[in-house]
Amino acid sequence: MIREHPESVVVVMGCYAQTAPGDVLGIEGVDLVLGTQDRMKMLEWLEQVTTERKPQNAVHEIWEAEEFEELPQLSEEHRTRALLKIQEGCNQFCTYCIIPYARGPLRSRLPENALAEARRLVEAGYPEIVLTGIHTGYYGQDLRGELGEEWNLAHLVRELVKIPGLCRLRLSSIEPMEYTPALIESIVSSDKVCPHLHVPLQSGSDRILTRMNRPYTLHEYRDLLERLRQRIPNLAVTTDIIAGFPGETEDDHAATLEFVKACGFSGINVFPYSKRKGTPAANFPDQVSRQLKAQRVKDLLLAARVSQEEYVRYFIGKPVEVLIEWIDSQGCALGYTPHYIQVKIPANEAGRPWTPRHFVTVVLEKGMVGRV
Structure with a gap:
């Protein structure tokens, strides 16, 4: 990755970075270690890394954290x-x-x-x-x-x-x-x-x-x-x-x-x-x-x-409400019931495709059950 993008800045975040920042910083090519907090300050740290041109360890004692870190909600249109x-x-x-x-x-x-x-x-x-x-x-x-x-x-x-x-x-x-x-x-x-x-x-x-x-x-x-x-x-x-x-x-x-x-x-x-x-x-x-x-x-x-x-x-042969999450290549809808039973619904016989984020009620058959 570094060879393909030599001008890039490599940032490592997460639990391993928090618990072993020195080990992570020692990995060749790592420019910034950030841990599990202060992620909203990433741009500030990136500027410092690019200005000083040397790896930075931005991790500090996690038990000093006192407030929930608000992070922006990312748009995930593919999720239901x-x-x-x-x-x-x-x-x-x-x-x-x-x-x-x-x-x-x-x-x-x-x-x-x-x-x-x-x-x-x-x-x-x-x-x-x-x-x-x-x-x-x-x-x-x-x-x-x-x-x-x-x-x-x-x-x-x-x-x-x-x-x-x-x-x-x-x-x-x-x-x-x-x-x-x-x-x-x-x-x-x-x-x-x-x-x-x-x-x-x-x-x-x-x-x-x-x-x-x-x-x-x-x-x-x-x-x-x-x-x-x-x-x-x-x-x-x-x-x-x-x-x-x-x-x-x-x-x-x-x-x-x-x-x-x-x-x-x-x-x-x-x-x-x-x-x-x-x-x-x-x-x-x-x-x-x-x-x-x-x-x-x-x-x-x-x-x-x-x-x-x-x-x-217990639910076989009974009507269940399914929230459609995605559609497979055959046009079958997959989704979950309130009880978190995964259900696969055959392609719509009426010719209209199923739509994610919509609810449909079906009678559950054994062959329709995925996982719980």
Whole structure:
């Protein structure tokens, strides 16, 4: 790339740049290391790099960050669902995770800014907004006492669903301990909030959860799912599992498989444990071999497929609402239901092409189901 564009300036940003700026700056051809903050100052730094003609390290201590960094919303006309970031940083320090070291402390976006961007997205034609963040459920904790009223995720959801023209509001990953009674009430009180919640589990062994520094037990997790399903019929629950965490025994793995099967997840993201330099777990002595991690991933993926099929079976033969996201080369429409079931709809028999960002109701057939 540098040979093809010798006059270009190479800028490296992101988590690796934040946690190892010296290593990144040592890479031949890198001109500027910026990390995960101060990105709005990029033009200033580019001017300095071009003027001084020497590489610059613009990274500073991430735990000095105190405010959510507002970045301009980029136009993405090919997207149907708009992502609305409301929070940055994490104070949890799970033993396997580099995010607190790379993204810094909890910082919530001011509610007036989040609501204003949501209105702009709706006006731009996005029928669905997905709330995102690092520790989304803790939104507002750092704003207490600053705004004259208490703001949390429950309050923000109540305000967002009032926006005229917004059809769907989807919540991204929210940790088990973050589902407060107020948040659950906000979810169930509006039909705009999608009946799909992502609740990370990570392991089905209490012993491993403790080693991960996850602040809940399996009993608490199971109790949460029961409370959510009592309030939200046919709720889709997706989750994350880490396979082969240091110290995970065959008994721990078997317990995770059994717990996963009992939870009735509609979708599961499975990841083999991967060392992150600088995290406690990277130095744990009882690392699991790559071969064993690969086998455990296969076991969990099989359980995930069975669980998804069992969940989707309820909807077969029933009408479902699909938000069309894109059209394939054969004219078939692909989109998602509120429960995050991917549906493939055959080409329109009437000859009219399907249109992205439009809703259509179809009777779901088994051959139409993609993934959850």
